[in-house]
Amino acid sequence: xxxxxxxxxxxxxxxxxxxxxxxxxxxxxxxxxxxxxxxxxxxxxxxxxxxxxxxxxxxxxxxxxxxxxxxxxxxxxxxxxxxxxxxxxxxxxxxxxxxxxxxxxxxxxxxxxxxxxxxxxxxxxxxxxxxxxxxxxxxxxxxxxxxxxxxxxxxxxxxxxxxxxxxxxxxxxxxxxxxxxxxxxxxxxxxxxxxxxxxxxxxxxxxxxxxxxxxxxxxxxxxxxxxxxxxxxxxxxxxxxxxxxxxxxxxxxxxxxxxxxxxxxxxxxxxxxxxxxxxxxxxxxxxxxxxxxxxxxxxxxxxxxxxxxxxxxxxxxxxxxxxxxx
Ligand code: XMP
Numbered sequence: 001x002x003x004x005x006x007x008x009x010x011x012x013x014x015x016x017x018x019x020x021x022x023x024x025x026x027x028x029x030x031x032x033x034x035x036x037x038x039x040x041x042x043x044x045x046x047x048x049x050x051x052x053x054x055x056x057x058x059x060x061x062x063x064x065x066x067x068x069x070x071x072x073x074x075x076x077x078x079x080x081x082x083x084x085x086x087x088x089x090x091x092x093x094x095x096x097x098x099x100x101x102x103x104x105x106x107x108x109x110x111x112x113x114x115x116x117x118x119x120x121x122x123x124x125x126x127x128x129x130x131x132x133x134x135x136x137x138x139x140x141x142x143x144x145x146x147x148x149x150x151x152x153x154x155x156x157x158x159x160x161x162x163x164x165x166x167x168x169x170x171x172x173x174x175x176x177x178x179x180x181x182x183x184x185x186x187x188x189x190x191x192x193x194x195x196x197x198x199x200x201x202x203x204x205x206x207x208x209x210x211x212x213x214x215x216x217x218x219x220x221x222x223x224x225x226x227x228x229x230x231x232x233x234x235x236x237x238x239x240x241x242x243x244x245x246x247x248x249x250x251x252x253x254x255x256x257x258x259x260x261x262x263x264x265x266x267x268x269x270x271x272x273x274x275x276x277x278x279x280x281x282x283x284x285x286x287x288x289x290x291x292x293x294x295x296x297x298x299x300x301x302x303x304x305x306x307x308x309x310x311x312x313x314x315x316x317x318x319x320x321x322x323x324x325x326x
Contacts, residue, residue, distance in 0.1 A: 026049060028052065
């Protein structure tokens with residue numbers, strides 16, 4: 001039957017044979033897939049692996065720290081952290097249209113990643129090595145989705161991956177290519193990754209950028225980051241983390257409604273809570289979060305987040321809605 005230890009041993013052996021003494025890099029998103037892939041490759045080749053973490057300024061509260069400290073502490077992996085938030089936010093200035101936001105974020109991410117790669121190559125170059133391999137946390141559903149359901153190959157050749165410089169031939173290492181999310185979590189646990197990482201709920205690459213409906217500004221990001229942290233904290237406290245697939249917290253930045261806070265009439269923005277249950281994010285239902293938990297979240301957000309005077313609950317399934325609002 002399925003056994004995490006066997007898969008780990010098997011992959012470690014394959015990765016060692018394939019890589020030899022070459023240098024390897026891995027982009028970390030903070031999510032479970034890239035974290036488990038990195039930990040597995042690290043077990044195989046140790047310091048030949050360098051991870052790259054890009055902070056695009058659209059992360060949630062504590063996320064960068066979690067990767068920079070907790071992940072490094074748990075694994076001992078070499079990490080380059082790049083703060084590219086200024087760059088991203090400048091590029092996103094004045095943009096409200098969801099697809100344009102995604103496109104800008106995607107492009108900026110590649111540019112930032114390329115820069116970090118050059119740094120790794122330069123440093124590795126001094127030791128007479130070159131970076132030949134790139135680790136990706138691709139899962140089986142990703143493979144099926146992109147139409148290559150062979151499932152058997154764990155290491156495939158790949159050139160010019162995701163806009164990498166054309167004169168560098170990267171080979172792709174995808175040790176999770178035959179696995180599903182629950183299996184990846186089991187392997188992460190076996191490899192000693194902390195529960196915080198292994199049981200992290202899905203979070204989109206464009207981050208909070210697609211959870212501000214309207215233009216993205218630092219002020220709006222700070223506000224949403226606070227509201228999101230409160231919702232996550234209360235859902236965790238209520239023990240709902242594993243029942244809920246994810247809970248987007250969305251700022252309707254351009255909507256204003258009248259409220260009364262203290263003795264004053266306010267004209268603030270609403271926050272939407274979007275807790276969903278799902279198997280694979282292809283379909284989803286809205287989570288029946290207990291009313292008292294919702295009440296606590298609502299009270300805290302309106303008390304603690306200046307400028308928010310309403311909290312609303314999204315009670316739509318997917319379809320017809322999507323999980324995210326953009
Ligand atoms: P939707 O909103 O399409 O989301 O129902 C399905 C799942 O995908 C995540 N999501 C994204 N992930 N980049 C990502 O890496 C994106 O642009 C993106 N958009 C949605 C979403 O959080 C959910 O888990």
